[in-house]
Amino acid sequence: xxxxxxxxxxxxxxxxxxxxxxxxxxxxxxxxxxxxxxxxxxxxxxxxxxxxxxxxxxxxxxxxxxxxxxxxxxxxxxxxxxxx
Numbered sequence: 705x706x707x708x709x710x711x712x713x714x715x716x717x718x719x720x721x722x723x724x725x726x727x728x729x730x731x732x733x734x735x736x737x738x739x740x741x742x743x744x745x746x747x748x749x750x751x752x753x754x755x756x757x758x759x760x761x762x763x764x765x766x767x768x769x770x771x772x773x774x775x776x777x778x779x780x781x782x783x784x785x786x787x788x
Contacts (some may be wrong), residue, residue: 705746707754718756721749 706720711746723745727738743763 705743705750707750707756707758708757719750719752719754721746721751721753723749 707715707718708715708720710716712753723742726742727733727735733739747758747761760771
């Protein structure tokens with residue numbers, strides 16, 4: 705996971721976090737909680753490296769088994785905040 709800032713029309717890298725990925729089996733999500741825990745851990749590492757708190761996120765996944773829908777909501781990421 706990387707954290708960047710948009711400054712003057714340019715993207716500036718602030719920090720990154722990497723953790724082992726859990727909850728996947730043969731390219732499919734087998735344990736949604738384990739996948740979410742991996743994402744939260746990477747976010748904590750990236751925020752610590754960047755010395756900032758993420759205000760918004762962009763998530764990307766690919767593959768022939770992935771289907772998506774746009775949505776807005778709130779997810780608990782250690783402390784309550786809105787993710788748009």
